[in-house]
Amino acid sequence: MNNTLCQDDHRYLGVLTNLVESQKPEEGRHRCAGCAYTKGVDDGINGNVRNINVDDLPLSQAGTGRHKSCTDAYDLGYNHGVAQRP
Ligand SMILES: [Zn+2]
Known part of the structure; x- marks a missing residue:
């Protein structure tokens, strides 16, 4: 369990924004x-x-990611990563 608070611009x-x-x-x-x-x-x-x-x-709990599904965010990122493969 990670209890640190993210302060990154991401x-x-x-x-x-459009995630569920x-x-x-x-x-x-x-x-x-x-x-x-x-x-x-990355993955x-x-x-x-x-x-x-x-x-x-x-x-x-900040920014555009507030209250968004992290599993959906991961899947979206994964698909974007696959599309960026050399
Ligand atoms: Zn973060």
């Missing part, structure tokens, strides 16, 4: 959707198996 990413809202703990309630998105991009680019543990994400 909390305000435009790509997070979620308050489910298993989808990362009150966790940073920006961190989930960037982990997805997608590097060809890693899709794997997100929302309890490992820092906390955040």
